[in-house]
Amino acid sequence: GGGAAWWGRKHEGGDEEARDMRRQAASLIFLLLLWGLREAVANRESVKTVMAAIAADERFERRKDALLEAISCGADRSKKGSFDAPIQEMLEELNQHPDYVSTSSCSGRVAIFWEPVTETGKGVEEGEGLEEPEDQKEQKKRCKGGQWLLCKHAHVTIEDVQQALALRPAEKGTAYFKHEPFILHVQCKSLEAATRLMEAARDAGFRESGISVGRKHVIVGVRTSALRMEAPILVDGELVVSGEYLAILAGIANEKFTKNKEKSDNLHRILRKSILSPPTGCEENDKRAQDDDDDDGWTIACNPNICEEIRKILCKSGDLETRYRNSKLEDGKVAVPLRREALEKLKESTDVDDELNFIRSQIKHGNCCLVKVDNLPVAGKQIKRSxxxxxxxxxxxxxxxxxxxxxxxxxxxxxxxxxxxxxxxxxxxxxxxxxxxxxxxxxxxxxxxxxxxxxxxxxxxxxxxxxxxxxxxxxxxxxxxxxxxxSWVQVTQNGITYSLDICRVMFSRGNVNERARMGTIAAAGETVVDLYAGIGYFTLPLLVQAKCSKLFACEINPDSVEALQRNLLANRVADRCHVLLGDNRETTSLLDRSAHRVLLGLLPSSEQGWPVAVRCLRDDGGWLHVHENVAEADEATWLRQLEEELEKIARRQGRGEWRARVEHVEHVKTYAPRVWHLVADVEMRPREEGS
Ligand SMILES: C[S@@+](CC[C@H](N)C(=O)[O-])C[C@H]1O[C@@H](n2cnc3c(N)ncnc32)[C@H](O)[C@@H]1O
Structure with a gap:
């Protein structure tokens, strides 16, 4: 047709012009072809992108389903295998959101990690157990050989610490006392979702948070290094710090734990405001509260930790429904009964300044909601009596x-x-x-x-x-x-069980700290003599926790010895203890020059045992733990006289010139006003020539 005529037409201007036109037409066609080709490629790319996005979404959904299923079976990715109670609610709410799924978490913990000394002389590194799933195998490898002696998602007591140390492996190792703050890893559906979460985390003060974008995952790590603490306490199997220092560490860790909890609660609040919707059921119940004219059963559903506060406020404002008791709801919340009239008051704006303001703000932030509960438990007339x-x-x-x-x-x-x-x-x-x-x-x-x-x-x-x-x-x-x-009773202190017949032997609870301290003394490998063993108050911590090699327990009272022998068996240390029944001045005759350490736990004074103790010390000397009730004003004099007297005893016994130095004084408890039960830790050694 026309095209061919145009193409084939000879121009009057001559052949040259016609050739030009053909060349231009050819390049136009070429350009058109090129454009078509590019469009086709671009279309394929965008189809590919859409397909990839769908695949990524599907992958996310699949992974989320798998993770949530594992969690519902109690297998969170963290070592513990489930959500920690303090952050359970936050994680459950987060996981209800379609864009997020948590992959590992820890609410914060106070812990002691022990690691063996390897051939290179270095300890293995412990895994945090909180890293990304991909890293976990590696973590496990690194953790091999090390172990957690203590791991609590709560405050610790010095007893927890002593117990944990008592459980340390016999081989040489290093242990660290730690506080590890809250950490959370969340896989996100998209980069935008991750960014929103990151911003919330930074707002809540988790400044070291970050997004990691992999080929298949976008993961947000919510973390802070602000509340970390790590201190070595055991080096080469030896405790290198005192009982007092351990107590200080526990105190610091507990303080950090409290701050950490405030911080993670703050994150929860911010997440609720910025990302998460309030707990399901609240909106419907709020609506029911508007429509319903049935007076009975309205409550404020809140977390157990604030229910007492809510109850007090309602009580003060006259809005507590006293006909009913609090009721525990299926989701773990507590329903505090409310008078019908209070519903209206609670809906008023938050700038009304009255007692209910706190509750209003809690409702606004989704921490509480109005819930109608059928069959609230009726309040009994009995008030709890002391x-x-x-x-x-x-x-x-x-x-x-x-x-x-x-x-x-x-x-x-x-x-x-x-x-x-x-x-x-x-x-x-x-x-x-x-x-x-x-x-x-x-x-x-x-x-x-x-x-x-x-x-x-x-x-x-x-x-x-x-x-x-x-x-x-x-x-x-x-x-x-x-x-x-x-009349036999059992008492467990610092992880040690003491049995005694209460009608025959006394039990002194007041010495609990001294018992704990004896468990931390660096007595591993030592031979110890306890001159006044009783039922094993100090003998047991030295054997069980301080792990002395051998202990001679002297005791004159057969009733105490019966209990002591039971306790040695019950605490599985009987094989390292020799019980010497009778007066220690006689029963120790074979122990001359054999002890690294002697305990003198007799009150009001152990003075009668001082010569026995010095006689038992090895030729290179050792330690005495001397108990005495001393008036506050006399403490310095008593300590000086103790040193002088011990040196005199050594001289009298023909052991030559010894030097006795009080290295530490433990104030165990007051025995009477301004009279202290003291323990003097005395180091006694032969004097070097010329010293
Ligand atoms: C203070 S109590 C118990 C000990 C334990 N250390 C405490 O603080 O609870 C002292 C113990 O020493 C024993 N005892 C007193 N004089 C003794 C002696 N000369 N030889 C052996 N045991 C003696 C008593 O029978 C008693 O059980």
Whole structure:
């Protein structure tokens, strides 16, 4: 057709012009072809991009499903295998959001990590257990051989620390006391979702947070290094810090833990405001609150940690529905009953300045919501009574039933009704003088003591007398109920179990810190002599926790020895302890020059044992732990005299010139006003020539 004619037409201007036109046409066609080709390629690219995005979404959904399923079976990616309780709610809300799934987390922990010393002399590095899934195999490899002696997502006590150290492996190793702050890894559906999360994390003060973009994943790491702490406490198997220092570390770690909790709670609040919707059910319930005219069952559903505060506020403002008790909801929240009239008040704007403001702001931030609960538990008339009140009521009733009355003009305590007592499991130990003399002697003893046991929900009741200040420190306790019953009790302190017959041996709770300290003494490999072992108060920590090689336990009271032997077996250290029954001045005759360390735990004074102790010390000297009750004003004098006297004893025993130095004084407890139970840690060594 026309095209061909145009193409083939000969121009009047001659051949040259026609050739030009053909050339131009050809380049035009070429350009058109090129453009078409580029469009086609571009289209294919955009199709590819869309396909890739769909695949990425699907991959994210699949991975999220898999992760959530694993979590529902209790297998979060972190070592522990589940969400930590303090952040469970936040993570559950985050995982409900279509753009996010958490892959690993830790709410923050106080921990002790132990690692063996490798052949190169270096410890292995421990894994945090919090890294990205890809890194986890590597982490496990690095963690091999090391172990967590302690790992708590809560405050720790010095007892926790002592117990953890007692469990350390026998081989040489290094241990670090740590506080590790909150950390969270979240896989995000898109870079935009990741950016939003990152911004929230930075706003909450998690400044070291970051996004990592891989081929298949976008992951946000929410972290801060601000609250980290790590201190070596064990080097080459030896504890290199004192008990006091461990207590300081525990205190610092606990402080950091509290700050860390505030920080992660803040993150939760910010996430709720910026990304997450309030807990499901709130909106519907808010609507129900507007529509419903049924008065009953309205509550404020809140987290258990603030329910008491909410209850108090409602009580103060007169909005608490006192006909009902708080009720625990299925999602772990607590429903605090509310009067119908309060619904309106709570809907008022937040700038109304009244008691309910706190609750309003909590509702606004999604921390609480209005929920209607069917069948709220009805409040009983009984108010919770203190054990003391229950005891008073029970014994008064008993007196009345027997035709007697409480003595007039006397306080309860003067009348023999105790205010305080000690508990040893199911046994209540009442103070001296409890229910003694009139009017109690008018009641049949069985009736009296069984009533006391019932009132205090105890199975056994015993009454104390002063500890006999004689050298055996015998217990004067009588079991009152059940008559002729078993009076053995068990106490666990710092991870060590002590059994004793409370009617035959005394138990002194006041020395708990000193017992813990003895567990941290660097006595591994040593031979120790405990001159006044009792039921094993210091003997056991030295064997179980300080891991001395051998301990000679001297004790004169057969009742204490019976308990000591039970306790050595129960704590599995009997093989390293030799019990010497009798007076230590005689039983130690074969122990001359054998001990690295001697304990002198006798009060009010252990002076009679000083010569025995010096005699037992090895030729190169060692340590004495000397107990004494000392008036505050006399402390310095006593310490000086102690050093002088110990040096004199060495001279008298023909051991030559020794030097005694008090290296530390432990103030265990006050024994009387301004009188301290002291322990002097004395290092005694032969003097070098010329010193
Ligand atoms: C203070 S108590 C118990 C010890 C424990 N260290 C404490 O602080 O709770 C002292 C113990 O030393 C024993 N004891 C006193 N004089 C002794 C002696 N000469 N030889 C051996 N044991 C003795 C007593 O029987 C008593 O059990």
């Amino acid at each position: 054990p003391h009140a229950l005891l008073v009521e029970a014994v008064k009733q008993l007196l009345t039933a027997n035709g007697h009355a409480m003595p007039e003009g006397k306080t309860l305590e003067q009348a023999g009704v105790p205010r305080h007592w000690e508990e040893f499991g199911d046994l209540i130990l009442l103070p001296e003088g409890s229910f003694q003399s009139s009017p109690w002697d008018l009641i049949a003893p069985d009736a009296l003591w069984s009533a006391v046991a019932r009132a205090l929900s105890a199975k056994r009741v015993a009454v104390k007398a002063e500890v006999d200040e004689g050298r055996m420190r015998q217990s004067h306790v009588t079991l009152k109920f059940p008559p002729g019953g078993d």
